[in-house]
Amino acid sequence: MSAYNFGPNHPMSPKRLDLTTRLARGLGILDLPQVDVVQAYVASDDELATVHERDYIAAVRRVGDEPANPEPSRGLGTEDDPAFPGMHQASARIAGGSMVAANAILDGSTPRAVNFGGGMHHAFAGKASGFCIYNDAALAITRLLAQGVARVAYIDIDAHHGDGTESIFWDDPRVLTISLHETGMTLFPGTGFANDLGGANAQGSAVNVALPAGTSDAGWLRAFHAVVPQLVEAFGPEVIVSQHGCDSHRADELTHLNTSVDGQREAALSIAALADKVCEGRWIATGGGGYNIVSVVPRVWSHLMAIVAGRPVPLRTPVPAAWRSHVAEKYGQHAPLLMGEDADTWWRSWEVGYNPSDALDRTVMATRKAAFPLYGLDPWFD
Known part of the structure; x- marks a missing residue:
């Protein structure tokens, strides 16, 4: 998975995958009896073509074979998505990881799976964008639909708008995409507002909550609980697919939100509970953005894996000493002592009142007023 590597100075460092795996192993998450670690495979061109244009897949191959010949019209070889050898194989393996998850749910071998190397939500059908080449979440959703799943809810809590995934299912009433992100007024990709509701044949299939810069745990969780559970329950999915980019953390240098490890763990717990309530626990969780590779990403995604496994790690759990030593020796940084940050994650319920x-x-109300009536919900009270 670490072959997905845009170079030593790029924010999307494969080191975050290595550190996450090491931390999860140190905490015993990967050794739980209910956990299977399954190898990802390189998705075939035919599989990729269920979402991506074949000309685009061919372009990814060409650029990976000859990185000196970029194709910027396809988003390949740009500052965000630099060309690198083997780009197609590395990107298709990440896609294959989420396809493995979808297949496992379809054959009944597990109700839940996680691919923390996935979550490439900016990839469009025919263009790379925002560090993303192939859209693994969209491919997993498409596989679920092709095998008879009637409805899928996609929940994206990355700091950036899940524009690629939204666009792929823009006019598909079988897929509800909900993106909770920093407003496009202050952050890439500049899209994802309350009035973006899906295509003519699928009004209400896209839902966006464009959060003000600086939003902290209290506001982030308030917005989540004021929008996501109500719409997902009304939609009635058979599977939930979620994207857990952790770049909304206050220590992430690419965004302007102000959440904590504790708050992101709380959101993952809420999605787990929602999956249990509406779709018998069927849930695929992916990673996504997140660029503080020592203090944030490994803890958030280790919490995610533990929650998917049904064994949440308490926030006061010490970070394993061996992992901290590895970070100090290899990166010269002081790793956190605990799995949490002692953050205050109290949030004010929407029922308390609108200010x-x-x-x-105002952001939350704009989304509720735009989307809730399309599901027979009252934007003021439901």
């Missing part, structure tokens, strides 16, 4: 002078509440 029109609060920018966060």
Whole structure:
């Protein structure tokens, strides 16, 4: 999986995958009796073509074979997505990881799976964007639909708008995409507002919550709980697919949100509970963005894996000494002592009341007023 490597100075470092795996192993998550670690495979061109244009797949191959010949019209060989040898194989393996997850749910071998190397939500059908080449989540959803799943809910809590995944299912009423992200007024890709609701044949299939810059745990979780559970329950999916980019953390240098490891763990727990409530626990979780590779990414995604496994790690759990030593020796950094940050994750329920002078509440209300009536819900009370 670490072959997905844009170079030593790129924010999307494969080191974050290595450190996450090491931490999860140190915590015993990967050795739990209910956990199987399954190898990802390189998705075939035919599999990729269920979502991506064949000309685009061919372009990814060409650029990976000859990195000196970029194709910027396809988003390949740009500053965000630099060309590198083997680009197709590395990207298709990440896609294969999420396909493995979908296949495991379809054959009944597990109700839940996680591919923390996935979550490439900016990849479009015919273009790379925002560090993403192939859209593994969209491929997993497409596989689920092709095998008879009637409805899938996609929940994206990355700091950036899940624009690629939204666009792929823009006019498909079988897929509900909900993206909770920093407003496009202050962050790439500049899209994803309350009035973006899906195509003519699927109004309400796209839902966006464009959070003000600086939003902290209290507002982030308030917005999540004021929008996501109500719409997912009304939609009634058979499977939930989620994207857990952790770049909304206050220590992430690429974004302007202010969440904590604790808050992101709380959101993952809420998605797990939602899957149990609406679709008998069927849930595929992916990674995504996240660029603080020592303090944030490994802890958030280790928490995610533990939650998927049904064995959440308490926030006061010490970070294993061996992992901290490895970080110090290899990266010269002081690793965190605990799996949490002692953050205050209390959030004010929407039922307490709407404050029109609060920018966060105005954002939430805009989304509710746009989307809720399409599901027979009252934007003020449901």
